Amino acid sequence: MKRTSRDIRTANRYEVLRQIIAASPTSRQELAAATGLSLATVATLVGELLGLRMITEVGFEDSAGGRPRGLVAVNASGGALIGVDIAETYVHAELFDLALNVLARADEDMRPGESRPEQVVGHVAAAVGSVVAQAGIEAARVLGVGVSVPGQVDRDTGVAEYAANFDWHDVPLLDLLADHIAHPLYLDNPLRACTVAELWFGAARGRADAVVVNLGTGVGAGLALGGGLHRGVSNSAGEWGHTTLVLDGRLCHCGNHGCVETYVGAPGIMQNLRELSPRSPLLHPEDQTATIEALARAAAAGDPVALKAVRDTARYLGAGISDLINLLNPEVVVLSSWVAARLGEPLLEEVRRAVARHALRRPLAATEIVLSPIPTDPVSLGAATFALEGTLQSVGHRTAKRGAAHARSRTAPLPREAHLT
Numbered sequence: 001m002k003r004t005s006r007d008i009r010t011a012n013r014y015e016v017l018r019q020i021i022a023a024s025p026t027s028r029q030e031l032a033a034a035t036g037l038s039l040a041t042v043a044t045l046v047g048e049l050l051g052l053r054m055i056t057e058v059g060f061e062d063s064a065g066g067r068p069r070g071l072v073a074v075n076a077s078g079g080a081l082i083g084v085d086i087a088e089t090y091v092h093a094e095l096f097d098l099a100l101n102v103l104a105r106a107d108e109d110m111r112p113g114e115s116r117p118e119q120v121v122g123h124v125a126a127a128v129g130s131v132v133a134q135a136g137i138e139a140a141r142v143l144g145v146g147v148s149v150p151g152q153v154d155r156d157t158g159v160a161e162y163a164a165n166f167d168w169h170d171v172p173l174l175d176l177l178a179d180h181i182a183h184p185l186y187l188d189n190p191l192r193a194c195t196v197a198e199l200w201f202g203a204a205r206g207r208a209d210a211v212v213v214n215l216g217t218g219v220g221a222g223l224a225l226g227g228g229l230h231r232g233v234s235n236s237a238g239e240w241g242h243t244t245l246v247l248d249g250r251l252c253h254c255g256n257h258g259c260v261e262t263y264v265g266a267p268g269i270m271q272n273l274r275e276l277s278p279r280s281p282l283l284h285p286e287d288q289t290a291t292i293e294a295l296a297r298a299a300a301a302g303d304p305v306a307l308k309a310v311r312d313t314a315r316y317l318g319a320g321i322s323d324l325i326n327l328l329n330p331e332v333v334v335l336s337s338w339v340a341a342r343l344g345e346p347l348l349e350e351v352r353r354a355v356a357r358h359a360l361r362r363p364l365a366a367t368e369i370v371l372s373p374i375p376t377d378p379v380s381l382g383a384a385t386f387a388l389e390g391t392l393q394s395v396g397h398r399t400a401k402r403g404a405a406h407a408r409s410r411t412a413p414l415p416r417e418a419h420l421t
Helices: 005-022 028-035 039-051 117-135 173-178 190-201 266-276 288-300 304-328 337-358 361-365 378-408
Strands: 055-061 069-074 080-086 090-097 102-109 142-148 152-154 159-163 168-171 185-188 210-215 219-225 332-336 368-371
Touching: 005 028, 005 039, 005 069, 005 190, 005 378, 028 039, 028 069, 039 055, 039 069, 080 117, 080 190, 080 378, 090 117, 090 378, 102 117, 117 142, 117 173, 142 173, 142 190, 142 378, 159 173, 173 185, 185 378, 190 210, 190 219, 190 332, 190 378, 210 304, 210 337, 219 304, 266 288, 266 304, 288 304, 288 337, 304 332, 304 337, 304 361, 332 337, 337 368
Parallel strands: 080 142, 142 185, 210 332, 332 368
Antiparallel strands: 055 069, 080 090, 090 102, 152 159, 159 168, 210 219
8 A cells, every 4th residue: 555645754753752752862863863764854743742742852962063952752741542452361451651651550351251342342441441540640631542452453444353262253343442432542453562562662672673473362473574563465464373383283263273373372382281281280271371370380390291381382382483583584583472471481492492493594593582571561562552653643634634724725835845754
């Protein structure tokens, strides 16, 4: 799809604000160097962000032989953003200030079978209401709510097109949420959310090519290629969890057999453990979270069954990650989401060993494999940035409409722009 001048301006506004959040305080000259935009363009965009009260002037710094440079910083209290992580077993919401510091958190558990759209919407609405109440802020200060839902998402229409683990097909999720939540809403999936979080604050920051492997109940791979988020032509890139790992292997929710997800997602790890030790006390048949918690504690204590289960899981995971490394040649592969966070270093070390057995030497030598360093829920953080992006886009639309109305009121045409900003 061809990008318009408005799209480009929104993207540039977003990138400038991203840099300010990451490196406050900073100067316009430093922003131009970091973003590759001209100083004149940066000055214009900084002026817009100042007018929106998203950033503020914070003084000056000396420059070598010239006038002192004005410094700007994010105005943390200029608004609030909410990020919602809808997973198969829970809904987690976090409320952030504009510096993306967490001000409030809320959790809603979802029991097995409690996945009808209206049930999920009820949990999301309750979690959003809870974080707003906890933070004690006026509803008008919430700029937007980013919502991450597993599966394939049409972010423009707000439709959850396909979520295998929920058995959802073409669910108009954003419309359903809008009946219960008054704030602006933005929808995407956890692969994109985790990747954006890592690009902003995590292990992919400053990296041009990165893969973020999302390990939860479901599994996928968020892709950052050439310094930006890769969505694919239908916003479906990253469905690595539904690539075939074992021919004629385990049945997957998607209807195929042998998908990566069936061996390294939380239910797959439970199956690995069950096959290894059918009566293991580590197994909690109806509770993924309790099983992974028990497995992590036992592995840390040196339990041989737990260590073998982690090793078997890492063997499958390492084979799948090797394919990503050979195919994409990334600088970094980040293991993210709750399963990776809980199994931690034991899983990471076994994955590195497994990858070393399968990946080609040259691409592997250029790739780091790390755990996500983000201390909060990366999906909620990434979802909040979608709300931030949407806010900046809506500002751009309002500005464009005002500009068009002003132009219509004049008899002479507006001059053409020399270049796009």
